[in-house]
Amino acid sequence: MTDEPGLERPYTFAEPIPTERLVLRPMRLADADAVHAYQSREDVCRYLLFEPRDRARVAERVTEYVAHDRLERTGDYVQIAVERRSDGRLLGDVYFQLKSVPNRTGEIGWTFHPDHHGQGYASEAARAVLGLAFRRLGLHRVVAELDPRNDASIRLCRRLGLREEAHFVRDLWFRGEWADTGVYAILDEEFARAGEAAPADPD
Numbered sequence: 001m002t003d004e005p006g007l008e009r010p011y012t013f014a015e016p017i018p019t020e021r022l023v024l025r026p027m028r029l030a031d032a033d034a035v036h037a038y039q040s041r042e043d044v045c046r047y048l049l050f051e052p053r054d055r056a057r058v059a060e061r062v063t064e065y066v067a068h069d070r071l072e073r074t075g076d077y078v079q080i081a082v083e084r085r086s087d088g089r090l091l092g093d094v095y096f097q098l099k100s101v102p103n104r105t106g107e108i109g110w111t112f113h114p115d116h117h118g119q120g121y122a123s124e125a126a127r128a129v130l131g132l133a134f135r136r137l138g139l140h141r142v143v144a145e146l147d148p149r150n151d152a153s154i155r156l157c158r159r160l161g162l163r164e165e166a167h168f169v170r171d172l173w174f175r176g177e178w179a180d181t182g183v184y185a186i187l188d189e190e191f192a193r194a195g196e197a198a199p200a201d202p203d
């Protein structure tokens with residue numbers, strides 16, 4: 001049930017979201033090979049909370065992603081497949097979780113195949129997901145948590161307009177050592193202001 005006027009919640013992720021070069025669409029079972037191509041890599045998983053996955057584990061996870069298409073309650077998430085329009089290739093995914101319904105907060109995360117880094121695809125996809133979060137779901141705040149050594153992810157946060165809000169020191173036992181956590185965030189009004197300064201979304 002929607003608890004605020006004008007909000008599209010519960011939201012079922014069924015309709016693809018087009019951007020200039022990409023289509024954001026629900027994950028499919030047939031995506032397992034493409035997801036395995038990046039979730040199996042050491043370099044991709046360096047700062048992720050999971051170790052490189054084999055094909056069977058990826059297939060299990062993709063089955064779970066396919067089943068999670070609804071954002072209604074705290075903790076609900078979608079793992080959004082990011083496909084390139086020009087050739088239909090799956091480039092990576094954007095994770096989005098409804099972190100707190102009462103506080104209207106979401107959490108975003110991203111993983112792209114290294115073959116497709118450095119071309120602005122993650123920025124383009126994540127910006128569309130922030131649009132979904134603020135304009136359609138009516139959220140107030142979106143956060144990203146990351147390993148502060150993950151420079152590419154920090155640059156992506158900044159490009160999107162997320163501010164560094166916290167740096168927790170040695171708060172996470174991560175692969176045999178204590179690691180730090182960085183928290184970045186953007187508010188609805190900040191996203192709206194950034195949108196006014198940027199060209200309009202194609203959709």
Ligand SMILES: CC(C)(COP(=O)(O)OP(=O)(O)OC[C@H]1O[C@@H](n2cnc3c(N)ncnc32)[C@H](O)[C@@H]1OP(=O)(O)O)[C@@H](O)C(=O)NCCC(=O)NCCS
Nearest residue numbers: 044047110111112117118119120121122123146152153155
């Ligand atoms: C984090 C991650 C998604 C960032 O990917 P990315 O490709 O660097 O990010 P973008 O899509 O925003 O691309 C931006 C880069 O492309 C360049 N670029 C080229 N064409 C561009 C365009 N049309 N628009 C925007 N940027 C463009 C930018 O200059 C920028 O380069 P820079 O970072 O060297 O300054 C990627 O490194 C990744 O998947 N890492 C592994 C998983 C991971 O660690 N996830 C994060 C966990 S917190």
